[in-house]
Amino acid sequence: MAEVLALIDYGAGNLHSVANALKAAGAQGVKVTSDPDVVRAADRIVLPGVGSFRACAKGLKAIPHLVESMTERVHVGGAPFLGICVGMQLLSTRGLEHGSTPGLDWIGGEVRTIERTDPAIKVPHMGWNDVAPTPHARGHEVIEPGEAYFLHSYQFVAEDPHDVEAMTDHGGGIVAAVARDNMIGVQFHPEKSQAYGLALLARFLEWKP
Structure with missing residues (x-):
């Protein structure tokens, strides 16, 4: 029986592209959903996100019981979780775009503007x-x-450097990925990253943290 992968729909992600990339990477049971019951029963969870941190956080928290169901499934049930772009940033304690907005606080840190040193x-x-x-x-x-x-x-600025999974360089070091336990977040877009992105998604689908 195919695993169920819940691709979270909260009005803040290019869901069609992400769903197609997941299927191309081998996922068979992709469910685009905002239903807390579907999320609680999912084998894996993917949280996409484009736009501002504040708008994404507001949209996610506006859906009744969605955050609670994600938290229950990931932190209690141990389902592997992948956050993409702003979906990764929402793992933080807070975002500082247009003021301070609370995140999920799953991985300590804050999201700040990229400083231009050059x-x-x-x-x-x-x-x-x-x-x-x-x-x-x-x-x-x-x-x-x-x-x-x-x-x-x-950019995501992590409180604990051990939560930083990968870096990239853009006039200085920028966090490219974070990870803790059964959670991974990537700042880049796997669905736009061609062979590298599809291979990453395929590894996530097989990941047993």
């Missing part, structure tokens, strides 16, 4: 860039070195 560095950070796993990477069976597609103006 006038030649452009923000947003957009395009292909390296993904370099850290020496202490915990979810190394999912995140491997390569090149991925980024599009963001804000």
Whole structure:
């Protein structure tokens, strides 16, 4: 029987592209859903996200019992979880875009604007860039070195450096991925990262943390 993968629909993600990429990577039971009961029964959970941290956090928390069902399934049930772009940023304690907005606080840290230390560095950070796993990477069976597609103006600053799974360089180090226990978040877009992204999604589908 195929696993059920809950792709969270809260009005803040390019769901069609992510769903197609997951299917291309081998997922058979993808359910695009905002139903807490579906989430509680899912084998894996993917949280996408595009746009501002505040809008995404507001949209996610506006759906009754959705955050509670995700928390229950991931933290109690142990379901593997993948956050993509703003979906990764929402794992943080807070986002500082348009004021301070609480995140899920699953991985301590905050989301701040990318600081331009060099006038030649452009923000947003957009395009292909390296993904370099850290020496202490915990979810190394999912995140491997390569090149991925980024599009963001804000960066995840983790409280615990051991939660940083991979880095990239854009006028200085920027967190490319975070991980803790059965949770992984990637700042880049696997669904736009061609062969590298599909291989990463395939590893996530097989991941047994």
